[in-house]
Amino acid sequence: MTVIAGSTSAGTDQKSTNRGSNGTALRPPAAAQGPHISRDPEVRLEALFDPGSVRLLTPHDKSGAVAATGTIDGMTAVAFASDPRVQGGALGSEGCAAIVTAYDEALAQGAPVIGLWHSGGARLREGAESLHAVGTVFAAMTRASGKVPQISVVLGAAAGGAAYGPALTDIVILSDHARIFVTGPDVVRSVTGEDVDMARLGGPEPHSRRSGVVHLVAATDADALSQARRLALLLGEQGTVDVDLVARQEGAELDQLLPESVRRAYDVHPLLAGLLDAPGIELHPRWAPNVVTMLGRLAGRAVGVVANNPLRLGGCLDATSAEKAARFVRMCDAFGVPLVVVVDVPGYLPGVGQEWDGVVRRGAKLLHAFAEATVPRVTLITRKAYGGAYIAMNSRALGATRVFAWPGAEVAVMGAVAAVRILHRRTLADVPPDQLQEAEARLAGEHERESGGLERARALGVIDEVIEPSTTREAIARAIAAAPRVRGHHGNIPL
Amino acid sequence: MTEVRAEMVANVWKVVTAEGEEVSDGATLVILESMKMEIPVLAEEPGTVTKLAVAEGDLVQEGDLIAIIE
Numbered sequence: 001m002t003v004i005a006g007s008t009s010a011g012t013d014q015k016s017t018n019r020g021s022n023g024t025a026l027r028p029p030a031a032a033q034g035p036h037i038s039r040d041p042e043v044r045l046e047a048l049f050d051p052g053s054v055r056l057l058t059p060h061d062k063s064g065a066v067a068a069t070g071t072i073d074g075m076t077a078v079a080f081a082s083d084p085r086v087q088g089g090a091l092g093s094e095g096c097a098a099i100v101t102a103y104d105e106a107l108a109q110g111a112p113v114i115g116l117w118h119s120g121g122a123r124l125r126e127g128a129e130s131l132h133a134v135g136t137v138f139a140a141m142t143r144a145s146g147k148v149p150q151i152s153v154v155l156g157a158a159a160g161g162a163a164y165g166p167a168l169t170d171i172v173i174l175s176d177h178a179r180i181f182v183t184g185p186d187v188v189r190s191v192t193g194e195d196v197d198m199a200r201l202g203g204p205e206p207h208s209r210r211s212g213v214v215h216l217v218a219a220t221d222a223d224a225l226s227q228a229r230r231l232a233l234l235l236g237e238q239g240t241v242d243v244d245l246v247a248r249q250e251g252a253e254l255d256q257l258l259p260e261s262v263r264r265a266y267d268v269h270p271l272l273a274g275l276l277d278a279p280g281i282e283l284h285p286r287w288a289p290n291v292v293t294m295l296g297r298l299a300g301r302a303v304g305v306v307a308n309n310p311l312r313l314g315g316c317l318d319a320t321s322a323e324k325a326a327r328f329v330r331m332c333d334a335f336g337v338p339l340v341v342v343v344d345v346p347g348y349l350p351g352v353g354q355e356w357d358g359v360v361r362r363g364a365k366l367l368h369a370f371a372e373a374t375v376p377r378v379t380l381i382t383r384k385a386y387g388g389a390y391i392a393m394n395s396r397a398l399g400a401t402r403v404f405a406w407p408g409a410e411v412a413v414m415g416a417v418a419a420v421r422i423l424h425r426r427t428l429a430d431v432p433p434d435q436l437q438e439a440e441a442r443l444a445g446e447h448e449r450e451s452g453g454l455e456r457a458r459a460l461g462v463i464d465e466v467i468e469p470s471t472t473r474e475a476i477a478r479a480i481a482a483a484p485r486v487r488g489h490h491g492n493i494p495l
Numbered sequence: 496m497t498e499v500r501a502e503m504v505a506n507v508w509k510v511v512t513a514e515g516e517e518v519s520d521g522a523t524l525v526i527l528e529s530m531k532m533e534i535p536v537l538a539e540e541p542g543t544v545t546k547l548a549v550a551e552g553d554l555v556q557e558g559d560l561i562a563i564i565e
Contacts, residue, residue: 265534313503314532346530349503353557415531 035177037221041066041081044116044155048079048225057101062086064095067102072229075237078106081116084156089119091161092126096133103140112149112232115169121160134161141168145491146334149235153228154178155221167213170331170492171231171283174214175224179203208286212324215283230281234295235335238302241481245277246299246473255406255469262383265310268292272305275473280305284324291321293328298340299477304332307342316349317389319362326365327495329373336487338480339377341394347387363392365495370398376483378476381405386414396462402479404467411457416444497540499562501555505529514547524562525549538564
């Protein structure tokens with residue numbers, strides 16, 4: 001295992017360490033000056049939890065990691081932090097045992113577990129023993145997967161085993177100055193000859209846009225910890241639906257956020273903000289942005305939102321966005337978070353690149369994720385749902401709890417004009433060019449009456465109800481409240 | 496300097512901005528047509544359009560340059 005980042009994150013801290021096992025020793029206030037919180041893991045844990053609530057589970061010594069319990073807005077949670085001041089935070093058997101202790105406690109309490117990472121990976125000095133120990137951490141994470149929410153906050157360089165630790169958890173938050181990679185720039189240079197710095201190799205830019213390793217980037221350490229607190233509360237204290245909160249209200253018509261032309265793309269975010277009680281937390285906002293995955297509250301209850309975003313790639317599903325959504329759906333299902341699926345999708349993205357990228361294999365993950373999910377899951381078709389993407393976006397056939405549509409929405413294998421161009425190819429070939437558009441429109445109208453349209457979809461039972469935008473929040477909230485409060489029993493493999 | 500590139504294969508349906516024009520964050524630069532959708536391409540930061548690499552009717556491939564904003 002490689003130990004990297006020694007030049008930036010290793011080095012011994014000469015300041016005396018506070019070793020009290022009850023966390024009462026004097027130390028600087030947790031409030032961060034500038035982007036960095038202290039490198040002291042105990043200070044970091046204090047900054048994460050409610051003031052005065054931290055209780056150490058393992059001694060704060062030279063083991064390289066410390067575990068603790070505490071509260072987040074009063075909710076019990078468990079956390080651990082690696083200690084970058086000891087061998088760059090590298091993990092040996094004792095440090096790994098501390099992390100496993102945190103996991104045992106989290107499972108015993110049914111509480112979320114939050115890891116604060118700043119570590120070069122396995123301890124070189126301990127050799128195979130440290131590799132084995134890091135493996136036991138991975139195994140503990142996998143045992144807990146889908147049982148208790150796991151959130152990772154990366155506050156410095158996280159390399160090798162310390163990169164795969166966060167990667168095994170449900171949500172990864174990266175502080176702006178932090179880095180994640182398997183092997184650092186020096187090793188990369190010596191093996192492949194690529195000249196790259198730490199930021200370009202494993203900083204916020206590559207991980208938020210290209211790799212999908214990181215769900216959220218935070219401007220500062222304090223911001224990263226506060227995001228972790230919000231997410232832990234959403235997953236750990238989900239609340240119940242209070243329909244009074246959403247009963248017919250405020251006149252803010254959600255459909256006014258749609259453009260007049262049905263062909264025009266638009267940003268779905270304002271619509272989602274109007275759907276939820278307050279703006280939610282979007283995961284993977286810059287990676288595969290054609291699908292939005294967001295945690296928030298509706299009628300006071302935590303929900304997971306999956307939405308097509310027409311502004312990006314026209315809202316098409318593609319290989320990456322299907323995989324991103326599939327992982328999110330499985331996470332929500334495992335923790336009992338109901339799903340709200342907002343559909344406006346023209347189809348799967350065509351192209352050689354997509355096929356070779358495995359749009360078939362990776363798109364299948366989304367079909368599997370929805371079909372398997374047992375949580376209440378409500379679909380809202382705002383404008384259109386075409387083809388295979390219609391099926392994938394939590395359709396009735398995949399087991400949607402309720403399927404709603406706004407007036408004028410369309411469900412079809414493809415757009416009507418495109419359909420008649422295929423179905424009536426021979427007829428249309430004989431039509432003079434100046435009459436072609438008219439002929440297409442006439443055939444498209446017939447086609448819609450016969451095979452498409454909301455009425456037909458409702459008659460088939462693939463849409464339960466056409467609802468007005470003004471009653472949408474209430475309809476979704478009631479559908480969730482009426483469904484049994486259940487959760488899936490499966491892990492959350494990082495798809 | 497930001498390069499704005501096409502996310503997908505598309506026809507350039509409308510050019511909304513022009514070289515030399517000041518644009519704000521989120522302003523529409525051009526509107527592409529693909530998958531029977533009109534898809535606006537937006538400026539991701541405020542600045543001046545120093546280069547506009549496409550014209551109406553052009554076909555752009557994924558990754559093709561659309562505009563440069565400085």
